[in-house]
Every structure is written in structure tokens, then in C-alpha cells.
Amino acid sequence: MLRKRLTLILLVFAIACDKQITTELSLNPTDVYIKKLSSELESLRPGEQIDLGVTLVGTSSEWTYEWTCDVGTVSGDMTSIIWSAPFEAGEFGITFRLLVEGVIADSVDAVFVVLESDDPLGYWVTRSPLPRPRQEIAPAYLNGKIYVVGGMTSTGLPSNMVDIYDPETDRWSVGMPLPVARHHLSLTAAYGKLYAIGGVSSAFPTFTPALQVFEYDPSTDSWTSKAPLEHTKIEHVAATVGGKIYVVGGRNGHVAIDTLEIYDPLVDVWTRGAPLPLARTHLSIAVIGNKLYAAGGRALVVEPGPIPDYYFVNYNQLEVYSPDSDSWESLSSMPTARSALGAASLDGKLYTFGGEYISGPSVGWFAFEKTEAYDPISGSWTSLASIPTPRHSTVGVTVGRVIYLIGGADQAAVKPTGVNQVFVPLSLILGL
DSSP states (O other): OOOOOOOOEEEEOOBTTBOOOOOOOOOOOOSSEEEEEEOOOOOOOTTOEEEEEEEEESOOTTSOEEEEESSSEEEEOSSEEEEEOOSSOEEEEEEEEEEETTEEEEEEEEEEEEOOOOOTTOEEEEEOOOSSOOBSOOOEEETTEEEEEOOBOTTSOBBOOEEEEETTTTEEEEOOOOSSOBBSOEEEEETTEEEEEOOBOSOTTOOOBOOOEEEEETTTTEEEEEOOOSSOOBSOEEEEETTEEEEEOOEETTEEOOOEEEEETTTTEEEEOOOOSSOOBSOEEEEETTEEEEEOOEEEEEEOSSSOEEEEEEOOOEEEEETTTTEEEEOOOOSSOOBSOEEEEETTEEEEEOOEEOOOTTSOOEEOOOEEEEETTTTEEEEEOOOSSOOBSOOEEEETTEEEEEOOBSSSSSOBOOOEEEEEOHHHHTTO
């Protein structure tokens, strides 16, 4: 039987609020074919999404439906598809392909014009969420993928789960689980492998520290035990400079610590570095050039009395460490004192995201929505577009010219989320 094929050419001009859409139809045999593709479009900026309504003919609710495209990313079902623009401006010719039961059934062509924006604050866009929400994580980038390892679940339990995100396709896959469940661990890459360092092996609110270090090889999807941390700590951070891994701060029991431990993956040996100027836990860290930038954090304060009062205080300190001289230097403080914040570097600047608010014994906790950036050249801070979903207990991951903020908690204490949001800075918007 001769069946029909539909080819739809969608031309979108997103200039101010004026759009123009034209269509052209032809025929082709298929089991399921696209009858209509439509949308109420808004101006598109790099990375933003549009929802395209779809009318399919010859469908069955028992079949599976999947969409693919050759520019940007797409997801959808029988009634709609969501297209995410690439993180760049320009005119893009796109082919959307409909797969029914894993077989290409039909396709539709489109041309989209993605416009630049001059918003000095940058902006946020949304991507596919972390399938298994966790907090107290430190996602890391390796070989084109973002790895989310371990973390704390909604019940407060440590997790051994490994979820792998592909920014090119906006899709998630599952990796080999950690040998032992952990939350509050640190994760960083070196020499083509990932290193999961320390963490907590017990359920919240108890904190049993784990000193183990595990190396992940993506080529074999396997974990190997390595030399453990030399000093008991939790809530620390880690980053890689020059092939060596630097583990900074944290706490031992209820006491914030200032230690810097340095791991050489090539010889599987730990050494010590100069201590942090200010001992603290739940700080953030990022690398610019060949230096480490440590921002924020907190420590436990004890007010003496017949019944001692315990509470955490947040810090706004920013310090930079030079491996060449094994020394720290204090820099301009963050505008907002925060702990459990995320950090990342891009284009020679430090970006800090979210965090937890803890100011004293009579004030509650909540998650920050702040985005603040530090310029080492000018020594100044700038407030940027707020995170759409307030977040703490995750880190920023730089991919190309944007920064991903995945998972964490959207409220204080144990409230994990799978939200995956991407910060698009001014440098990309202006094509700098």
C-alpha cells in the first residue's frame, strides 16, 4: 500500500517579537507520519528551548516514540517535542527524525534563527534532569561527559549510584556503581580518569567519615581502590592542577580543618601542602590557570553557657593557592557569605552558585539562588542572573562556554533535586 510522507520546512525569524512560519508539503510512504508541526514561538537565545506541537497519523499507544535531531538536542513523544538550541547564535538547518519502536518512521526539516542577547547578567536554561536526584555531590567533567557519583538520597542514605550526562545529546546513562556508597565526597579528573575521594558512609544525620579513594576508568567502566586519605575529614573539596589532586578543608568531627592534602595519581602517594588561612568546611573550589580558588564555607560556633549553644556561621572568604610556591593569598571577599555553594571557572573568571544560609542560632537554613563572579584581574565581584531553582550541595561544571549546575538540594538539610540548569554568561552571549 502506498503511504504518505510529510516534509515540513519550518522557517522561524525571531527578530524582536515578530515571527514568520511557512510550510511546504510532499508525500512519502511510512507506517506513522507527521501531519503537523507547530509552535507559538518566542525569541530564541543560545541554549533556550521551544515546545513544538506535533500531530502524528497512524499511531498506537502501545508503541514507543523517540525524536532525534542533528543540531541542538530534542526530546518528545506523540504530541509534542522540545528543541534545545545550541549554545551559539546563528541560522541552523535542522532535521527532526521520528523513531517509532526504534525505527525511523518520518522526518521534518526546519530552519531556526537563534539571536544573540546583550543581557549583562547572563541567563539560565534548563536541560534534562538528573534521573536519580541526589545532593552532597560533586559532579565532574571527563571526555565530553558529566559524571554524578554517589551523593545523598531523599531518605538521607548514602548512594553508590553513577549517572553520566552527555551535553551533546542531553541524555543520561548509567555507569558502574561506586564500590561503597558515599555522600559528601569530592570528585575530580586527572589523566583521563575520575577520582572519588573520601566522603560519608553513614545515613544522615550521623557522619561516619570514609578515607577510601577510588579511581574510575571510563574505558572499562570500572573502579579501582587507591591509597586512602591520610587524615580523617568530611565535607572537603578537591580539584586538579598540573596532574595532581588537591584536597582542601573539611571537618574532623565538629571541628573545621585547614588541611591541604596533595595526591599524585601517577605514583599513588599523598603529601601535605600549606594549610588554608581560614579553617572551614563546605567550601567551594575552582581552578583558574594553574591556581586554586577557595571560596565561602562555614564552621561550627559554640557559645558557652549553662547549656552551650551550637550553630554554624557562614564565611565569605576568598583565597587563592599557588602550587608553585605552596602558598595561599587572601583576596576580595564574596559579596554574600555562603556555604555548600558550587563554583566553576570560565574565561579566566570564578563563578559561585547558590549555597546554604546559616547565620546564627535563631535563624533558619535555606538555599541561596545567588550567582556571583570574581575577576582576578580587577579583583572585583559582580552579581549575575539568579539560579531559577535555589541550590546547595552541588558544584558547577564548565562545558565549553557554559556552566552546568546539576542536582543538589533546593531547600536546607535533606531535600535533593534532579534539576539540571545551565548558566550562559555574557562572554558567550556576545561571542567574545
